[in-house]
Amino acid sequence: MRLEKCWFCSSTVYPGHGIQFVRNDAKIFRFCRSKCHKNFKMKRNPRKVKWTKAYRRVHGKDMTQDATFEFERKRNRPERYDRHVAEETLKAIKKIDKVRVDREARHYAKRMKGKKAQVQKEAANELEQSIHMVKAPAALQKEPSLTLPKVYQKQTEDRMEE
Amino acid sequence: MVQYNFKRITVVPAGKDFIDIILSRTQRQTPTVVHKGYAISRIRQFYMRKVKYTQQNFHDKLSTIIEEFPRLDDIHPFYGDLLHVLYNKDHYKLALGQINTARNLIGKIAKDYVKLLKYGDSLYRCKSLKVAALGRMCTVIKRVGPSLAYLEQIRQHMARLPSIDPNTRTILICGYPNVGKSSFINKITRADVDVQPYAFTTKSLFVGHTDYKYLRYQVIDTPGILDRPFEDRNIIEMCSITALAHLRAAVLFFLDISGSCGYSIAQQAALFHSIKSLFMNKPLIIVCNKTDLQALEGISEDDKKLVMEMKAEAMKTLIGQGGEPSNDEGVLLTMSTLTEEGVIAVKNAACERLLDQRVELKMKSKKLNDCLNRFHVAMPKPRDQKERPPCIPEAVLEAKAKKAEQAAEKQKKLEKDLEDENGGAGVYSASLRKHYILANDEWKEDIMPEILDGHNVYDFVDPDILQRLEELEREEGMRQEQEADDDFEMDGAEMPPEEQEALAEIRKKKRLLIQQHRIKKSTAESRPTVPRKFDKDKKYTSERMGRQLSTLGLDPTLAINRARSKSRGRKRERSIDKGDQNGIDDMDVDGNQPNKKLRFRSRSQSRSRSKSRPPYEVVPGEGLKDSAQKKKAIDASSIQVGFILHKLYTESCELSYPVLEVALKALKGLYGYRGESYCGGLVGSRSLLSAADDLLLDE
Numbered sequence: 090m091r092l093e094k095c096w097f098c099s100s101t102v103y104p105g106h107g108i109q110f111v112r113n114d115a116k117i118f119r120f121c122r123s124k125c126h127k128n129f130k131m132k133r134n135p136r137k138v139k140w141t142k143a144y145r146r147v148h149g150k151d152m153t154q155d156a157t158f159e160f161e162r163k164r165n166r167p168e169r170y171d172r173h174v175a176e177e178t179l180k181a182i183k184k185i186d187k188v189r190v191d192r193e194a195r196h197y198a199k200r201m202k203g204k205k206a207q208v209q210k211e212a213a214n215e216l217e218q219s220i221h222m223v224k225a226p227a228a229l230q231k232e233p234s235l236t237l238p239k240v241y242q243k244q245t246e247d248r249m250e251e
Numbered sequence: 252m253v254q255y256n257f258k259r260i261t262v263v264p265a266g267k268d269f270i271d272i273i274l275s276r277t278q279r280q281t282p283t284v285v286h287k288g289y290a291i292s293r294i295r296q297f298y299m300r301k302v303k304y305t306q307q308n309f310h311d312k313l314s315t316i317i318e319e320f321p322r323l324d325d326i327h328p329f330y331g332d333l334l335h336v337l338y339n340k341d342h343y344k345l346a347l348g349q350i351n352t353a354r355n356l357i358g359k360i361a362k363d364y365v366k367l368l369k370y371g372d373s374l375y376r377c378k379s380l381k382v383a384a385l386g387r388m389c390t391v392i393k394r395v396g397p398s399l400a401y402l403e404q405i406r407q408h409m410a411r412l413p414s415i416d417p418n419t420r421t422i423l424i425c426g427y428p429n430v431g432k433s434s435f436i437n438k439i440t441r442a443d444v445d446v447q448p449y450a451f452t453t454k455s456l457f458v459g460h461t462d463y464k465y466l467r468y469q470v471i472d473t474p475g476i477l478d479r480p481f482e483d484r485n486i487i488e489m490c491s492i493t494a495l496a497h498l499r500a501a502v503l504f505f506l507d508i509s510g511s512c513g514y515s516i517a518q519q520a521a522l523f524h525s526i527k528s529l530f531m532n533k534p535l536i537i538v539c540n541k542t543d544l545q546a547l548e549g550i551s552e553d554d555k556k557l558v559m560e561m562k563a564e565a566m567k568t569l570i571g572q573g574g575e576p577s578n579d580e581g582v583l584l585t586m587s588t589l590t591e592e593g594v595i596a597v598k599n600a601a602c603e604r605l606l607d608q609r610v611e612l613k614m615k616s617k618k619l620n621d622c623l624n625r626f627h628v629a630m631p632k633p634r635d636q637k638e639r640p641p642c643i644p645e646a647v648l649e650a651k652a653k654k655a656e657q658a659a660e661k662q663k664k665l666e667k668d669l670e671d672e673n674g675g676a677g678v679y680s681a682s683l684r685k686h687y688i689l690a691n692d693e694w695k696e697d698i699m700p701e702i703l704d705g706h707n708v709y710d711f712v713d714p715d716i717l718q719r720l721e722e723l724e725r726e727e728g729m730r731q732e733q734e735a736d737d738d739f740e741m742d743g744a745e746m747p748p749e750e751q752e753a754l755a756e757i758r759k760k761k762r763l764l765i766q767q768h769r770i771k772k773s774t775a776e777s778r779p780t781v782p783r784k785f786d787k788d789k790k791y792t793s794e795r796m797g798r799q800l801s802t803l804g805l806d807p808t809l810a811i812n813r814a815r816s817k818s819r820g821r822k823r824e825r826s827i828d829k830g831d832q833n834g835i836d837d838m839d840v841d842g843n844q845p846n847k848k849l850r851f852r853s854r855s856q857s858r859s860r861s862k863s864r865p866p867y868e869v870v871p872g873e874g875l876k877d878s879a880q881k882k883k884a885i886d887a888s889s890i891q892v893g894f895i896l897h898k899l900y901t902e903s904c905e906l907s908y909p910v911l912e913v914a915l916k917a918l919k920g921l922y923g924y925r926g927e928s929y930c931g932g933l934v935g936s937r938s939l940l941s942a943a944d945d946l947l948l949d950e
Contacts, residue, residue, distance in 0.1 A: 090701050090702065091701070091707050091709075092702055092705065092706070092707050101705050156723055156726065157723065159719075160711055160713075160716070160719065160720075160723075161706060161707075161710045161711055162710060163707075163710055164709070164710065164712070164713075168712055168714070169688075169689065169690075170687075170689055170694060170697065170699065171689075171690060171694075172691070172694045172697060174712065174714065174716075175697070175699050175708075175712075177716060177717050178708060178711050178712050178713075178716055179700070179703060179708065181711065181716050181717070181720045182703050182704065182706055182708065182711055183704070184720060184724070185711075185720065185723070186704060186706075188723060188724070188727050191727070192727075195730075195734065209744075209745075209746070212746060212754060213746065215754065215757065215758075216746075216750060216753060216754045216757065219757045219761070220753065220757070222756075222757050222760050222761070223753060223756045223757055223760065223802075223803070224753070224803060224804055225800075225803040225804050225805045227804070227805055228803065228804030228805060231804075232804075234749075235750050235753060236749040236750055236752070236753050237749065237752055237753045237756060238802075238803060238804025239804065240801050240802050240804070241800070241801035241804065241805060241806050241807060242801075
């Protein structure tokens with residue numbers, strides 16, 4: 090039993106899920122669900138479809154090269170069973186996962202580094218440019234702060250109150 | 252046997268005919284129509300097909316020629332030599348080689364031109380390429396024409412060769428020309444060979460068949476051989492020499508003792524001695540022919556001596572075969588074909604000798620089993636009841652017993668037996684791990700997980716995984732330290748909440764605008780262009796405008812007033828208090844807020860439209876057909892109003908002003924602007940009654 094990777098979106102295909110397509114040149118394409126399968130049949134390039142891992146890697150959204158990826162490699166040579174090795178491997182998998190997750194988080198943080206400042210700058214800009222939509226120029230002249238104007242209250246109301 | 256049947260070779264066409272055949276076939280069997288308007292790939296394909304088809308046909312035909320003509324090295328040496336003698340091996344091979352070369356050349360031409368055709372860019376170019384290709388192929392064939400003609404001649408000659416089976420019982424007749432060989436064969440077989448007084452009547456081999464003891468014998472008549480050195484012999488003689496050399500046959504050497512063939516016995520004896528090497532291992536019989544002209548006893552001493560010598564030679568062959576040396580009757584025989592005396596005897600003797608020799612050979616050969624059914628093995632009849640079993644020595648018996656013992660010992664317990672013991676197939680499942688070779692035998696029954704946390708465990712298995720993991724962790728630790736050292740991100744100043752509110756408001760407005768625009772855009776085709784007059788949502792009121800302006804922070808009153816002033820409101824407001832901007836009247840119960848309904852019904856709109864409209868003019872949209880109808884309607888309604896007024900005033904003097912106001916307003920609406928001023932004047936200055944009477948009179 091093996092967990093495979095979906096050819097289109099690179100998610101894991103668990104046993105009992107998905108479809109496998111074998112082409113005439115004996116290349117096997119595995120899909121995790123019909124969405125990926127249908128996209129493939131439409132001849133879409135996964136590197137151009139935003140939600141796939143391939144796209145994310147190509148466009149630098151996700152980590153591409155890392156030492157943690159080297160641990161997981163399909164080895165075709167069978168190894169003789171050794172209990173210690175098996176134990177160590179199982180423990181190692183967990184640690185490697187943790188390291189990988191940390192690194193991915195760091196990658197994300199680096200990617201989003203200047204985002205906050207940029208957002209704030211943009212907001213300030215927008216406010217300054219479009220303040221005329223909520224505050225008439227006359228009111229702006231009178232009160233030059235970039236805030237909502239005080240709504241004009243009718244004199245009659247005052248009079249009625251009197 | 253097929254391979255010796257040269258009649259099956261297909262006709263070899265002459266060069267020109269060959270070309271014609273192939274080209275006409277190409278013309279017929281491939282599509283013929285192509286226009287220059289077709290796609291270029293289609294044009295190319297068309298011409299490529301023609302070239303390939305022609306090449307294929309040439310190839311096929313030339314291949315059949317090459318295959319069907321026998322290869323001189325592969326056939327029986329008798330035929331090989333015979334063909335060599337007749338047609339000259341080298342010449343023959345050359346001709347076939349030329350055909351082969353032609354075939355290869357044509358293949359090459361086709362390949363090259365097909366390659367060129369792949370890049371032909373116009374119909375004309377492709378066509379000329381095809382013409383060139385076919386032309387070259389035809390030239391090749393033309394060049395090879397003489398070879399084709401030669402092969403055709405050979406074929407025709409080969410077809411006429413006698414079908415001699417080199418492996419069956421054969422009797423060969425040889426001797427000087429004119430000694431009577433053909434007459435002999437004519438006598439014993441049904442062959443009809445030419446017999447003429449001149450020498451070399453028989454120019455080639457002839458075959459006849461005869462029977463002896465229920466077996467069929469081939470009798471081969473050869474052309475006469477002259478006594479010459481080997482190199483000087485002509486083709487005809489070489490035929491017989493070949494036959495002698497290669498066929499395993501009984502040889503009948505004919506001797507003309509009368510000398511009427513034109514050659515003396517001495518000459519014939521000389522010939523005999525010169526070719527006696529060819530008689531090796533062949534039963535030889537010396538036949539003295541033409542005894543009717545000269546008896547064997549009557550020849551001279553020298554001749555007799557020569558004949559005896561020959562006989563001695565013949566005896567040698569007899570002895571060599573391990574036959575009976577004493578029987579010299581079968582070696583030298585006399586006969587006369589003319590009187591048919593002794594002919595049968597000769598034949599019998601020859602057949603007998605041949606048969607004996609062949610049987611002996613067969614007995615010695617390995618193929619005895621094939622012939623075994625023709626032999627009979629006699630079984631002795633039991634003469635008494637005594638049993639005589641086969642005698643096996645003791646040692647052999649012991650050895651056999653020991654072997655059986657060992658075999659029984661080695662039998663180990665099979666898995667199948669184990670399965671049977673433990674309950675059969677469905678109950679017991681064999682432990683496949685029993686024989687695993689592991690470092691520690693306790694691990695044999697270990698279960699190892701294949702999947703963990705979405706990974707395949709087998710992908711991670713590595714002997715030095717620990718070490719690598721350590722490195723990784725170290726690296727990670729270092730990196731984390733670095734991260735801690737990295738400076739913190741500077742946050743810009745946060746926006747104060749009021750500004751945030753403003754921004755939110757801006758964004759909301761933008762979104763709304765976009766939404767509305769999208770709706771408008773999407774429904775543009777199906778939305779009617781309704782003029783603002785019939786706006787039922789009542790979006791465009793001065794109230795609303797006022798609200799919007801006030802939210803923007805402006806004072807809306809000026810704008811509202813202006814808007815109202817632009818729209819002509821009720822007369823009362825305007826005419827009475829022109830000075831008062833706000834138009835507030837104590838008598839004005841409705842107050843400052845003009846009633847929209849009344850305003851709409853008032854004259855303002857119609858006034859804004861056109862000031863010069865006569866009272867009875869029918870405005871489209873009113874529902875009246877023409878002015879006459881309108882007049883009638885107005886008069887009808889005004890009468891009623893007048894009546895009502897009259898009634899009201901007479902019945903009750905405390906008529907509330909507002910009621911009258913309403914009624915007069917109604918009149919105004921019907922009467923037009925004239926009525927308005929009229930009624931207004933009336934109401935203001937004169938008494939109400941007289942006003943009502945006036946109205947009545949006015950009609």
